[in-house]
């Protein structure tokens with residue numbers, strides 16, 4: 001064990017007072033406080049205000065020059081895939097499907113799920129993501145599920161396990177005695193540190209075989225999270241079948257929700273369901289155009305997610321930035337195509353910060369527990385502050401600062417359930433060495449199983465040729481008659 005030490009002043013369960021921050025409470029009744037304080041006692045937020053008296057035994061954290069916000073919430077992350085971080089940087093969605101669904105998903109053992117989850121869970125809290133929905137579709141057996149739970153319980157973050165199995169039929173595994181035993185084993189009593197959902201996709205098969213899986217979820221009282229509106233994979237048929245069979249309930253999360261028709265968006269909006277936007281993922285994998293502009297038009301509540309570290313950065317700063325950029329790009333493109341000019345942006349920095357906090361809490365059914373700095377709520381708190389960074393001053397537009405200026409390295413202090421898990425920009429009470437060791441073993445194992453040649457090929461997919469278009473200013477035979485000759489030389 002090489003768990004990072006807990007500083008003395010934080011070890012004793014004393015109240016914690018954050019002093020003199022710009023507080024983004026995300027609670028409409030409190031709003032934004034300049035020179036604001038937040039007092040945490042035990043696992044809860046006790047007070048939010050200015051110049052709060054410090055209890056005698058309080059640890060006071062100087063938050064001046066910093067921004068305090070609620071812990072961020074990621075509503076869709078395939079944590080087990082973190083074991084192959086960065087491997088798929090140049091993939092499309094098709095290459096991802098071939099790798100995990102067809103060829104290699106089956107090789108991952110329980111210890112590999114453990115390794116990926118452990119690294120991903122630590123990475124989440126390090127970046128201020130205090131709650132993560134683990135969209136865990138690598139659970140081929142309940143033993144894989146046990147390993148996922150073991151890793152999530154080993155890290156002091158808040159998690160929801162989205163139980164899934166990409167190699168199995170959801171209507172079968174969700175109704176198996178082994179799965180029911182797994183639920184009894186780990187979730188016989190429910191707490192808000194580790195929740196449970198069912199994670200599966202709806203193929204659009206007219207026979208609607210997924211009905212059995214939805215019935216299992218209803219029977220167990222579990223919400224469902226599903227990849228919906230993914231180009232080439234899930235479409236309007238899935239939404240229609242869910243609607244017709246009465247499974248579009250408010251607790252369903254529609255992940256991506258990109259390639260859908262008007263009717264599907266209206267059904268989602270009418271049902272009260274929420275969407276999880278994974279902009280970085282949608283932009284490079286190809287599920288469809290990042291849907292924030294559609295969700296806004298239909299009034300569908302949004303949350304943010306990063307999908308998988310096999311491609312992308314596992315922090316919500318990137319997600320907020322990418323989402324603002326994609327939404328505004330779309331607005332400009334649509335307007336300019338009609339020879340018009342966007343003069344006012346509709347999506348604001350404040351909106352994406354809301355999606356990254358309350359939006360996620362709402363999607364996970366935890367809006368009474370987390371998502372805002374509200375007295376009485378659980379103390380999931382993030383202080384963004386970095387006195388060594390030239391990008392941390394001046395703070396004149398705090399929402400804009402969070403969305404466009406700050407990054408993981410600026411996350412100074414993180415509390416989860418009142419417990420300090422990061423302090424002075426360093427993780428506290430976390431065994432990073434153990435995660436590194438486990439991930440190293442998984443990479444060695446996977447590389448050997450896959451074979452050196454396949455490994456390299458999978459990581460470096462073929463690049464389609466880019467045809468250079470003729471340039472009349474450079475070449476004399478720009479009409480395409482074979483060998484290009486510079487005009488000057490001709």
Ligand SMILES: [Zn+2]
Nearest residue numbers: 076135227307
């Ligand atoms: Zn996904």
